[in-house]
Amino acid sequence: GESVGLHLPTLSVQEGDNSIINCAYSNSASDYFIWYKQESGKGPQFIIDIRSNMDKRQGQRVTVLLNKTVKHLSLQIAATQPGDSAVYFCAEPANDYKLSFGAGTTVTVRA
Amino acid sequence: DTEVTQTPKHLVMGMTNKKSLKCEQHMGHRAMYWYKQKAKKPPELMFVYSYEKLSINESVPSRFSPECPNSSLLNLHLHALQPEDSALYLCASSQGPSSGNTIYFGEGSWLTVV
Numbered sequence: 096g097e098s099v100g101l102h103l104p105t106l107s108v109q110e111g112d113n114s115i116i117n118c119a120y121s122n123s124a125s126d127y128f129i130w131y132k133q134e135s136g137k138g139p140q141f142i143i144d145i146r147s148n149m150d151k152r153q154g155q156r157v158t159v160l161l162n163k164t165v166k167h168l169s170l171q172i173a174a175t176q177p178g179d180s181a182v183y184f185c186a187e188p189a190n191d192y193k194l195s196f197g198a199g200t201t202v203t204v205r206a
Numbered sequence: 207d208t209e210v211t212q213t214p215k216h217l218v219m220g221m222t223n224k225k226s227l228k229c230e231q232h233m234g235h236r237a238m239y240w241y242k243q244k245a246k247k248p249p250e251l252m253f254v255y256s257y258e259k260l261s262i263n264e265s266v267p268s269r270f271s272p273e274c275p276n277s278s279l280l281n282l283h284l285h286a287l288q289p290e291d292s293a294l295y296l297c298a299s300s301q302g303p304s305s306g307n308t309i310y311f312g313e314g315s316w317l318t319v320v
Contacts, residue, residue: 126306127306129308129309131311136316137313137314138210138212138294138296138311138312138313138314139249139296139311140311141308141310141311144308146306184248188303188306188307191254191261191262191303192237192239192254192256192261192262192300192303193251193254193262194249194251194309196248196249197248198247198248199246199247199248
């Protein structure tokens with residue numbers, strides 16, 4: 096089964112507000128996590144990654160937080176824009192070349 | 207923009223047709239992948255090529271036949287497909303094993319089997 100999972104399948108957010116997307120994982124030995132954004136009709140796009148020796152990593156308007164104690168991962172999007180509407184997947188390398196995906200959270204930005 | 211290029215973007219084929227999906231990457235990556243994605247679901251792994259050799263086949267039916275002509279190219283040959291095979295087919299690549307190496311996806315090929 097999947098080793099990563101998401102708390103909520105959908106998230107509706109007002110334009111300009113911050114978004115938080117959550118993901119839980121079960122393998123305490125996991126050492127690398129990736130967030131992907133998939134817009135309608137497109138392939139998954141790499142957003143940001145984090146390794147287990149870090150608690151936080153920031154990109155452009157996005158921050159990923161890793162809480163190894165409770166095996167929880169979150170993606171924060173600052174000042175959410177209409178272009179942020181998409182499905183967001185967390186993913187974890189399972190072994191060798193396999194990726195284990197969460198179920199995905201659909202983010203809808205309200206104008 | 208993705209550096210993994212897939213063609214065609216859309217394909218409609220009959221159940222008796224033979225067609226191919228093509229993928230190309232110029233990032234020097236040594237691993238290439240085929241994934242299948244149904245609506246509202248995460249991608250599902252089909253095949254992995256590592257250094258141009260097939261290293262993983264996720265029990266995919268033989269009507270799907272992968273081919274890796276060289277380190278930059280990956281094909282998926284389709285024959286005698288079923289309507290339930292209609293999906294988004296994603297090609298991806300990575301520098302090496304997924305543990306520590308990011309997998310980058312193409313925009314996908316939308317396949318409809320009629």
